[in-house]
Amino acid sequence: MDYPKSIPSVGLVNGRFVDENPVTGSPGSLIPAVWGNAVTQEILSVVAGAGMAPSEADNGQLFKAIQTIIGVTSPMRSVVTRLAASKVLAPEELGLVLIDGSPAATTITLPPADVALGVRDVIVRRVDNSGNRLVIRAAGSDRIRFHTHLSASGYPFLVLMGGGDWWQLRSDGAGSWWPVGRFDNTPLGRPFFETTLQMSPGGYGALNGNVLSRSDWPWLWDHAQQSGALTTEAARGGMEGGWTSADGALNFRIPEARGEFLRVLDESRGVDVARTSGSSQVHTLQKHNHFLPTGTGSSIRPASSIPDGLWDVAHDVNAVPTNTTVATTYPNPAFDAGTEGGVGNIGTFSAETRPRNIAYPGRIKLI
Template structure:
């Protein structure tokens, strides 16, 4: 686009328009129709590209369109759910050489034990990330990594489905697996072994042949006192008998068990791979703080959202280039959403509870299970019942079922927050949706009559879009009944229509559950064209 320099009769000076100057005799420039139309078309193209419909009486549409175009051109913010996605990793680099003290500090706080590692602790407090090795039964759902590692190795029966048993270490010594060495052959990993004492053998006799005295004893054997003369021993003597007993306590410490010197400890097993708090850092709180520092992503935020129903079936269609779904403080950005689901189904891609009712509003949700999105209808505007496995959600629209036995959603179309009934012959919206018709209240006094909007727009609607018509129509509509008549100088109604065989469209911001109408003629009609949602 440029000034019309190729048209000599336009009268540009130095390539630009000039005003007429009677003093100097300068003739004013002319604007050709081609150039004027081209400029106007370019401006209108910008307005339409920003999602606006050009309106002659509105003077801020170009600015609003430019803002919308700039906003849509910004690449969507990736919603991150892990510390690693923010560049927080276990790797650490430093440009200088570590000192001995720095290395010792790093080693002291280092924790890289795999799940299943057993560690002795000198206190009775189980550290974070561990379980005491006490033979107890644990849930595989609670400790999936440990369950995968141990399997059913230590199960004894009766653990129940979905459970596994830990080994028992209380009061036990741990022995290295022989693993083919031959010192403790025949053992399998995890098998127990009773206590034992290496066998001690020996032999003794009381009176060897030809001896006049019993054998001497030492070590674990002892010769007791004797008297008399032994029988059958040549030369006689003073001994009559002797005995030898065995008592290991004479040379060793003894107890009710065989054991080495030891220190009592509590054996624990690494149960899960969660980070262990080293010092005063709370890992969960750190992750939450990182989440809060992200650029704001509003649940339900969207780009190019479109929703529709044909009125010929129970199908609801939802599409969006980008949609933000959330679960508490966790959010996720879905891309390329394209769903078509039926209100006659149950659960995901259907209705959350029960079945469709006639003439009832249902909120439309997009839900996510960490893998793929699905659609959901619900009576709740805030808390639908999510199917198993689904955690994130965002409300995107509403549909209203018709009054027939089919209970099909009414024929409508939605772009962004703007929703309109779609009139289609043969569908359940074959003509205008009439809010009120005929004489109502009084025009000149005035007297307004309250009309509930719930049958025509959903609970979260912020505006209602209407049309007035009639052969000799005089109607007034206001958001409350405090407005005056059309002749009032201080509080005229927001919507007034007086015409013959014409149709006028209006948009009214809702202040409550009712709008207020006064109409003069029997042929007056007020119809609902659609609404704007508070998405």
């Protein structure tokens, strides 16, 4: 394109258009048909390139066409939208959407991911840490295609959890929003330790056996059903580390691990046999002898010091060392050889079987 050069002597000054000047008698610029047609065709080519039908009544088609064409090669727009209440997003608001969910529970609905929208990106980011539920929902029957290993069609909504949590989504123009990136990609359902009592952003909850709604957490319920560690609420005893179907209809229970040590599942190794994922296990006591601090001529611990009388002096005398062995001997050959008496149920043994440890809060990935 250029200014018309075909009639340079008629109304053009330095090659540019000018208005008529009745005072001086200068004529206004004439627009030749060839130039007018060329300009129109240039604009129509952009409109056609965006897959749009020309409309004489629509004076915004060129802008829309440019937006569409740019969106194909760069779907992210330099737009910042700030929200503090539930809203249906308009296409022109897509870009970086900053959401404050502190006033109340909030739902932000995305535009339809149809042909009219085309390929577009949006980053939805939570700015508050109030704990109010903040939902990003697809329009109508559209789906957000996350956790497709659990449900091929994805889910109708996702949840932003914690200040700074964000997802970048891309529409495909065919009813779906696809995740391009997110704040935290840790796999769903993974348990781990934290070094703060605060709940980190990105989709985490306490590993506390809470009951959740299936409709609020459909992807997590799907995960539970496919985990191999799902049982009924009635059979939860001994399976506290697994999932339960709770009321059997509307909710489900997440694993409980507070105050517990975690152990790697045996999975046919033969060290910790007959275990299922999520099963709990009571403590066991390594058999051993107890002695008073010894010196030359020291003797075994008197039976009178054992209030429940489980100490068998006559039997244990064969296992008593005569040197300076102190306190507990481990391992003890006499016990290991099976020559010992039964230790019986003499307590929880927490002071004897629990190793030194550090307690950190347990967390589980909920989305």
